[in-house]
Amino acid sequence: MKSLIEIRRDLHRIPELGFQEIKTQSYLLEQIHALSQDRLTIIQWKTGIVVKVTGTEGKKTIGWRTDIDGLPITEATDLPFQSEHEEKMHACGHDVHMTVALGLLEKLVHKPINDHVVIIFQPAEEGPGGALPMREWMKKEHPELVPDQIYAFHIAPEYPVGTVATRPGLLFANTSELFIDLVGKEGHAAYPHQAKDMSIAAATLLLQLQTIVSRSVNPMAPAVLTIGKMSSGTVQNIISGQARLEGTIRTMDAATMTSIKGKIESFCRATEIAFDCDVRIDYGSSYYQVKNDETLAKEFLSFAEQDESTTAIACDAAMTGEDFGYFLQEIPGVLFWAGVDSSFGLHHAKLNPDEAVIDYLVPFIESYFRVLSNK
Numbered sequence: 027m028k029s030l031i032e033i034r035r036d037l038h039r040i041p042e043l044g045f046q047e048i049k050t051q052s053y054l055l056e057q058i059h060a061l062s063q064d065r066l067t068i069i070q071w072k073t074g075i076v077v078k079v080t081g082t083e084g085k086k087t088i089g090w091r092t093d094i095d096g097l098p099i100t101e102a103t104d105l106p107f108q109s110e111h112e113e114k115m116h117a118c119g120h121d122v123h124m125t126v127a128l129g130l131l132e133k134l135v136h137k138p139i140n141d142h143v144v145i146i147f148q149p150a151e152e153g154p155g156g157a158l159p160m161r162e163w164m165k166k167e168h169p170e171l172v173p174d175q176i177y178a179f180h181i182a183p184e185y186p187v188g189t190v191a192t193r194p195g196l197l198f199a200n201t202s203e204l205f206i207d208l209v210g211k212e213g214h215a216a217y218p219h220q221a222k223d224m225s226i227a228a229a230t231l232l233l234q235l236q237t238i239v240s241r242s243v244n245p246m247a248p249a250v251l252t253i254g255k256m257s258s259g260t261v262q263n264i265i266s267g268q269a270r271l272e273g274t275i276r277t278m279d280a281a282t283m284t285s286i287k288g289k290i291e292s293f294c295r296a297t298e299i300a301f302d303c304d305v306r307i308d309y310g311s312s313y314y315q316v317k318n319d320e321t322l323a324k325e326f327l328s329f330a331e332q333d334e335s336t337t338a339i340a341c342d343a344a345m346t347g348e349d350f351g352y353f354l355q356e357i358p359g360v361l362f363w364a365g366v367d368s369s370f371g372l373h374h375a376k377l378n379p380d381e382a383v384i385d386y387l388v389p390f391i392e393s394y395f396r397v398l399s400n401k
C-alpha cells in the first residue's frame with residue numbers, strides 16, 4: 027500500500043459524486059489488494075466496499091464506516107494535488123476519512139485484534155444517501171458482516187489536530203433536502219402583463235420560507251431552513267417563466283420536520299394563487315438523526331480523556347446531517363468530530379484539512395479498537 031499522505035492526495039485529486047465513485051472504488055480496491063489477504067474478506071456493493079478483517083477470537087464484530095463521495099464544488103485551494111475533476115471537490119473531508127479507514131485497515135492486517143473488524147466504504151453520503159440502502163443490503167445479503175458496534179468520524183475544521191469531540195445521545199440533526207420548481211409563463215420584458223414572472227414569485231416565496239423558523243416553529247425546538255441555490259430566467263430582457271429553489275431543512279426532532287414541511291406546502295399553494303403558476307415540491311433525500319449510544323459515547327470520551335496526545339471535548343449537538351444516522355438507528359455506536367485546523371469550513375472551496383490528523387487518528391482508533399476487543 028502507498029503512504030497514507032500519498033493516498034490522501036491521490037484521492038483528493040479524483041472526487042466523484044454519490045453513486046458515481048467508480049475511480050475512487052478502484053483506487054481503494056487497489057490499495058486493499060496490496061495488503062496481505064490472509065485475514066481479509068472483500069465484498070463490493072454498488073460503488074462501495076466492505077472489508078472484513080477476521081479477528082483472532084472473533085467474539086464480536088466492530089464496525090468502522092467511512093464515506094467516499096465528493097461535492098459539486100469548484101476547488102479554489104491552489105494545492106498541488108487540487109481536484110482534477112471539474113466542478114467536483116472533496117470539500118467535506120471524505121478523502122481524509124477514506125485514508126484513515128485504509129490506515130486502520132493496514133494496522134489491523136499487520137496486527138489483528140481479538141474481534142472481527144468490518145470496514146465500510148460507503149458511497150453517496152452527501153446525497154442521495156448510501157447508508158440506508160447499504161445497511162439493508164448488508165442485513166439481507168451478508169448478515170455476518172453487520173457489526174455489533176459501529177464507529178465513524180468527521181473532520182472538524184474548527185478544532186486543532188489532536189482534538190476529538192462528541193456527546194452521548196443526539197449529535198446531528200434530522201435532514202430533508204428541498205427542491206421547489208415554479209412554472210409560470212415566459213414573456214417579453216416590455217410586456218409583464220402578458221407573462222407570469224417566476225423570478226418575482228420565487229423571490230417572494232424565498233422570503234416567505236425564511237419566516238417559517240422565526241414565526242411558526244417553537245423557539246425551544248431548534249430548526250434551520252436554508253435555500254442554498256436559486257435559479258431563474260434566461261437573459262436580461264426576457265421575463266422568466268421558470269424558477270427553482272434548492273435547499274435543506276434541519277431539525278432536532280421528527281415532529282418539527284413535519285410541521286415545517288406543512289408550512290412550506292401552504293406557502294407554495296399561496297404562491298400558486300398569488301402568481302397564477304404551478305409550484306412543485308420535491309423533498310429529495312432525507313437523513314435520520316445521528317444519535318450516539320449513551321454508554322459507548324461516554325466510554326469513548328473517557329478513553330480519549332486518558333490519551334496523552336488527545337484533547338477530548340464533550341461538544342454540543344449540531345445541525346449537520348449525516349446518513350451514518352441510519353447505521354446508528356440499528357447498531358449502537360459513536361460518531362465523533364476530529365480537528366483538522368482549517369480556516370475554511372466544511373463545504374467551502376478553500377477547505378484545507380491539516381493532513382497531520384491522519385497520523386494522529388489512525389493509531390488512536392487502533393488503540394481504541396484494541397481496548398474494545400479486550401472487553
Ligand SMILES: CC(=O)N[C@@H](CCC[C@H](N)C(=O)O)C(=O)O
Pocket residue numbers: 118151152153180201202203273274275311313345346347348349372
Ligand atoms: C457532514 C455534512 O456536511 N453532511 C451534509 C449531509 C447532506 C444531507 C443532504 N444532502 C441535505 O442537504 O439535506 C450536510 O449538509 O450536513
